Amino acid sequence: MFRNMIKENDPDNTEQTTHFGFRTVDKDSKQGLVRNVFDSVAKKYDVMNDVMSGGLHRLWKDALIRTLRPEAGMRLLDVAGGTGDIAFRFLEAANKRGGDDSAADFKAAKVTVCDINAQMLDVGRDRAIDRGILKNIDWVCGNAESLAFPGSSFEAYTIAFGIRNVTNIDKALAEAYRILKPGGRFLCLEFSKLDMPFLDKIYEAYSFHLLPRFGEMITGDRDSYQYLVESIRQFPPQEKFKVMIEEAGFKRVTYRNMTGGIVALHSGWKI
Numbered sequence: 001m002f003r004n005m006i007k008e009n010d011p012d013n014t015e016q017t018t019h020f021g022f023r024t025v026d027k028d029s030k031q032g033l034v035r036n037v038f039d040s041v042a043k044k045y046d047v048m049n050d051v052m053s054g055g056l057h058r059l060w061k062d063a064l065i066r067t068l069r070p071e072a073g074m075r076l077l078d079v080a081g082g083t084g085d086i087a088f089r090f091l092e093a094a095n096k097r098g099g100d101d102s103a104a105d106f107k108a109a110k111v112t113v114c115d116i117n118a119q120m121l122d123v124g125r126d127r128a129i130d131r132g133i134l135k136n137i138d139w140v141c142g143n144a145e146s147l148a149f150p151g152s153s154f155e156a157y158t159i160a161f162g163i164r165n166v167t168n169i170d171k172a173l174a175e176a177y178r179i180l181k182p183g184g185r186f187l188c189l190e191f192s193k194l195d196m197p198f199l200d201k202i203y204e205a206y207s208f209h210l211l212p213r214f215g216e217m218i219t220g221d222r223d224s225y226q227y228l229v230e231s232i233r234q235f236p237p238q239e240k241f242k243v244m245i246e247e248a249g250f251k252r253v254t255y256r257n258m259t260g261g262i263v264a265l266h267s268g269w270k271i
């Protein structure tokens, strides 16, 4: 599916090229390739998440929300928010902790889901309607690298399993810093590097052999799931990504491994 858009060129020419999974592509074409992946999987994305992770993605996302501690009045920008998993959890948690919403000065928590892929957002909107979530949520089509929001306008920025798909991660981090208010929090959930050597081989075999097969069986698209697995391997390990977040200006940057490092939750503050 992607073959004709991929340029097998000089991998050392890093100014012009980047990776798309294990392939080297022109930077200009990566976004379109990523869009194709999520266009192709959007309708089955949520089912596939449960199948691929054995439901673990729910626990990882719950952990992100617990770390964020949503509350009344908080405004969250969830970038690469896809079909709304983080946004729904955020509103639910904020409502639980929100106190008395009949008070005159009550301010509801609000979330903006921003994603480059309109089809993922459409699925998210339908899910919101099914759940009766009709207010305090906006759906915006946009690129993490150039956000259409004013500076210092959100208390929190989250990105879950999205940043490894972004062409210029440094630009996305700079944008995260820009749109956050002073005191605002950045949280990123992403597949990372295993810290349990014995798990490594099993995970490797599962990722490269079984997962693309599941993808083919459920969505009819093996290539997209092959890309997803490869993109995980290309993403910088925990410590390196921590430095990238610091370079964007964030302070008190930390991370926490989950499930043996299959996933890491990075946190930073705009101070």
Ligand SMILES: C[S@@+](CC[C@H](N)C(=O)[O-])C[C@H]1O[C@@H](n2cnc3c(N)ncnc32)[C@H](O)[C@@H]1O
Pocket (backbone or CB within 6 Å): 034, 035, 038, 079, 080, 081, 082, 083, 084, 085, 086, 114, 115, 116, 117, 120, 142, 143, 144, 145, 159, 160, 161, 162, 165, 166, 167
């Ligand atoms: C693996 S999905 C994650 C969706 C959701 N956050 C979740 O955890 O279920 C990755 C999402 O990143 C989006 N995406 C990829 N590149 C992007 C970019 N440059 N800007 C915004 N969203 C992007 C894709 O369209 C896709 O919806």
